[in-house]
Amino acid sequence: MESHLAHSLSSPTSPCNDMLKNISSLEAIQLCDREGNKSQDSGIAEMEELAVPHNIKISNITCDSFKISWSMDPKYKDRITHYFIDLNKKETKNSNKFKHKDVPTKLVAKAVPLPMTVRGHWFLSPRTEYTVAVQTASKQGDGDYTVSDWSEVVEFCTADYSKVHLTQLMEKAEAISERMLRFSVFYRNQHKEYFDYVREHQGQIMQTSIKDNSGSHGSPISGKLEGIFFSCNTEFNTGKPPHDSPYGRYRFQIPASKLFNQNTNLYFGDFYCMYTAYHYIILVIAPIGSQGDEFCKQRLPQLNIADNKFLTCTEEDDRLVYHHAQDAILEIIYTDPVDLSLGSVAEISGHQLMSLSTANAKKDPSCKTCNISAGR
Numbered sequence: 309m310e311s312h313l314a315h316s317l318s319s320p321t322s323p324c325n326d327m328l329k330n331i332s333s334l335e336a337i338q339l340c341d342r343e344g345n346k347s348q349d350s351g352i353a354e355m356e357e358l359a360v361p362h363n364i365k366i367s368n369i370t371c372d373s374f375k376i377s378w379s380m381d382p383k384y385k386d387r388i389t390h391y392f393i394d395l396n397k398k399e400t401k402n403s404n405k406f407k408h409k410d411v412p413t414k415l416v417a418k419a420v421p422l423p424m425t426v427r428g429h430w431f432l433s434p435r436t437e438y439t440v441a442v443q444t445a446s447k448q449g450d451g452d453y454t455v456s457d458w459s460e461v462v463e464f465c466t467a468d469y470s471k472v473h474l475t476q477l478m479e480k481a482e483a484i485s486e487r488m489l490r491f492s493v494f495y496r497n498q499h500k501e502y503f504d505y506v507r508e509h510q511g512q513i514m515q516t517s518i519k520d521n522s523g524s525h526g527s528p529i530s531g532k533l534e535g536i537f538f539s540c541n542t543e544f545n546t547g548k549p550p551h552d553s554p555y556g557r558y559r560f561q562i563p564a565s566k567l568f569n570q571n572t573n574l575y576f577g578d579f580y581c582m583y584t585a586y587h588y589i590i591l592v593i594a595p596i597g598s599q600g601d602e603f604c605k606q607r608l609p610q611l612n613i614a615d616n617k618f619l620t621c622t623e624e625d626d627r628l629v630y631h632h633a634q635d636a637i638l639e640i641i642y643t644d645p646v647d648l649s650l651g652s653v654a655e656i657s658g659h660q661l662m663s664l665s666t667a668n669a670k671k672d673p674s675c676k677t678c679n680i681s682a683g684r
Contacts, residue, residue: 358456359384361442366464367423371434371473371526372682374466377423378442378459388419390445392455393426398437398463434526434682437465468528469682474576475609476680477524481579481589481636484677485617488631490547494538494567494640496560497553503560503653512648519641522669523578523590526682528607535592535600535641538567540619540632551657562651564630567642568593568613568621573601575608576618577641579678580671587678589633591619592641600643
């Protein structure tokens with residue numbers, strides 16, 4: 309396996325420089341693979357006396373960094389000048405054999421005290437499985453290296469976005485959310501069979517389900533938060549929900565006050581696009597004290613329900629008034645079951661536009677509007 313590490317990452321003027329706090333002196337060299345194969349011009353020789361790292365420990369894992377430490381025979385410590393760290397996305401049966409797109413990375417770091425922090429969004433993605441192995445190395449006067457055998461291979465998985473990362477994402481979403489439109493109902497589009505099943509087998513109660521993997525790869529709600537998806541976007545000229553839907557020709561409508569009021573909390577969940585000009589914002593509405601509310605409190609930025617850029621509930625003349633952001637498509641997750649008797653179900657007059665579906669949609673990692681500097 310051949311891999312190069314660009315000189316630009318170690319440049320003192322590089323914007324990425326401060327993201328490798330403890331890794332320094334990165335050098336663009338060809339390294340041998342873990343099977344011990346070496347190219348003739350690699351400048352690397354093997355020296356059995358060099359300490360082989362063992363008992364590899366990974367800790368302090370975030371979405372774009374981790375700490376690594378290991379044990380080794382201390383009597384060889386003075387000979388060690390560098391560490392070689394082989395970091396790769398964990399392969400699966402369907403992995404692309406040509407992994408240049410996945411940026412397999414050989415890091416060359418000066419021998420610093422352990423544990424050592426590895427940080428960098430250009431090669432670490434959130435919620436992704438990686439393998440890592442380590443060599444110790446001694447740089448010779450002619451620039452060549454002598455190296456130990458590779459350590460054992462250790463696997464780990466990077467973390468979800470933290471609240472700090474989500475706050476950065478929320479600020480990006482706020483930058484495009486300047487205009488608000490008034491609305492009065494939340495709605496959920498589905499096929500007729502879905503509503504028939506709810507009536508016949510669930511006592512008219514729409515049950516929650518686990519959120520799919522659409523949106524940002526690092527979103528902490530994907531595959532974890534239980535809820536029911538609703539929409540609230542309206543047509544600018546009518547103030548009513550659109551005639552078309554990507555999810556089915558039947559629509560459940562419920563007064564906004566039934567789901568969103570002073571007894572609920574509101575959270576920012578995600579901001580993404582799917583290689584399109586328009587963007588999606590995911591918000592979570594959770595009844596105060598509910599299981600969903602406790603889940604969100606630990607992971608998501610909380611919004612003031614009366615004062616935010618996305619979805620507001622205010623009181624005017626002793627009644628609740630609602631507004632939604634006009635410049636993005638809002639996806640609302642309500643974290644509790646909902647009774648069909650609280651609203652109404654009717655067939656819509658428009659078309660089923662499947663191309664607008666966001667089910668398991670993949671976020672565009674190159675979009676400057678909805679990506680942050682943390683791992684993609």
